[in-house]
Amino acid sequence: MLTDRYGNAISTSSQAARDHYDHGVRLFLGGEFGALQAFEAAVGADPGFALGHAARARAAMMVAQMPLAKTAIAQARALAARATPREQRHVECLALLLSGQAQRARMAVMDHVRDAPRDALAAQLCASVFGLIGFSGEVGREAELLAYTSALLPHYGNDWWMMSMHALSLCETGQIGASLDLMERSLALNPRNANGAHFKAHAQYEAGETAAGRAYLSAWLADYDDRAVLHGHLQWHVALWALQQGDEATMWAAVDTGIGPGAAKGLAINVLTDTAAILYRAELAGLSVGPERWRALSDYAAQMFPQTGQSFADLHAALSHAMAGEGARLAQIAEEATGFAGDLIRPLARAWGAIARENWSQALQDLVPVMPVTERVGGSRAQRDLLELTYANVLMRLGQADEARRSLATRRPVLAAAPPLAGLS
The missing domain is CATH 1.25.40 (Serine Threonine Protein Phosphatase 5, Tetratricopeptide repeat)
Structure with a gap:
């Protein structure tokens, strides 16, 4: 029996299938383009390779090809009976995720990696801020x-x-x-x-390494395939740094060529959240954001996330609807939001609506109970700075500039020295 690049036994006798699989794993874990194609080649070399089909499902999921993902995981499950127990558990972890059972998938992965810690594609499901944890x-x-x-x-x-x-x-x-x-x-x-x-x-x-970070990432992106899953999100980081440095032209170029709907080729959740975040952070910094941008993003959010349930997406969809003046869409989220942090998304949606109406006291009332537990909505600290800056801006609008500064200094000191908020320097 052959082994993969992490030393795990795999149920294929085809060295070509193993080599394509290992190549796909490297590409997938590195966020490079081509993982799905590599896994397709693996099952092409050995159609009975259960783990190859499971990896194909995972890669298809990451490029938003959900019908293919579901077909591939069904094939993996059908073939898993002839695979090793480790491979069977690997397939089941992914099957749980693809069937929408995130909590069970998380527990299954945690149990699985205790026995098979080097099963990287399974372990990856719980890693990073966008994983099951x-x-x-x-x-x-x-x-x-x-x-x-x-x-x-x-x-x-x-x-x-x-x-x-x-x-x-x-x-x-x-x-x-x-x-x-x-x-x-x-x-x-x-x-x-x-x-x-x-x-x-x-x-x-x-x-706080704004200049160094922007220089590094801009150079690194020069050779990164724009079809790869992280291309748009890395452009968001560049745009954010450009905004902090007052380089409005570069920020808008990144939005229009790599981040926003119709430009980015990545996952819908990244397109929505990154675009909403950079547009509103630009407004907070004092830039003018055309209403047509918010209308287009609200339409995109309504198309891609018509029902609530993915709380991090719902947070940014609510912002987009509020800024676009789409009251009915906003009300759906404010009244019905479900998902892992739905209880927080409902008041946040109400806060966005109040902000759009410049009802700052109502916005503060809705934000106050959420701010101690913002980590629950998901995303990184950098992404959740959208909420930190929004809260500080609301305080400032209510004449509480000192409290706004204190909030940033205690909660996000990296933003406190030069707050990216117009009027709070």
Whole structure:
């Protein structure tokens, strides 16, 4: 029996299938383009390779080809009876995720990696802020993510992927120096690891390294395929830094060519959340955002997320609808939001509506109970700065500028020295 690049036994006798699978794993874990094609080649070389079909399902999911993902996981489950117990559990973890059972999938992955810690494609399901821990909607999920990658790290040795995952966990729990050191070691082993470049950008953001971060990421993006899953989101990081440096032209160029609907080729959740966040942060910084941009984004949100349930997407959809004046769409979220943090999304949606009407006292009333637990809505600290800045802006509008400064200084000191808020310098 052959083994994969992490030493796990795999149920194929085809070296070509194994090699294509290993190549696909490397591309997938590195956020590079071509993973789906590699996994297609793997099952082409061995149609009976259960794990190849499971990986094909996972890669299809990440490029929003959900019918293909469901077909592929059904094939994997049908073939898994002839696979090893480790492969069977791997397939079941992914099947749970694809059937919408996120909580059960999370528990299954946590159980599975205790016995098979080097099953990287399964372990990946709970890693990063966009994984099953990150979108759990629970208080303490950042600490849980750190505990998760801390437990896995010793099993991976000098592995660039796990180093980058653990570095992000360090970053999101405030250990910025350690995060940057580990990320540099990871990127030295695989400089084209898009997750590594992404997480380095997060650490540089948290360290306040605006000029250095923008220069690094802009150069790194020059050779990154715009069809790859992280291309649009990395452009968001560049746009954010450009906004902080007052480079409005570069910010809008990034929005129009790599971030917004019709420009980005990544997942709908990234297109929506990144575009809404940069548009509103631009408004907070004092820039003029054309109403047509908000209308287009509201239409996109209504098309791609017609029902609530993905709380991080719902947060940004509500913002888009509020700024576009789409009251009925906003009301649906404010009244009906479900999902892992639906209880927080409802008042946040009401707050966006109040802000759009410039009813600052009502906005504050809706924001106050949410601010202590914003980690529950998902996303990174950099992404949740949208809420931190919104809260500070509301305070400032109510004549409480000193309280706005105190909030940023205590909650997000990286923003306090030069707050990216018009009127709060």
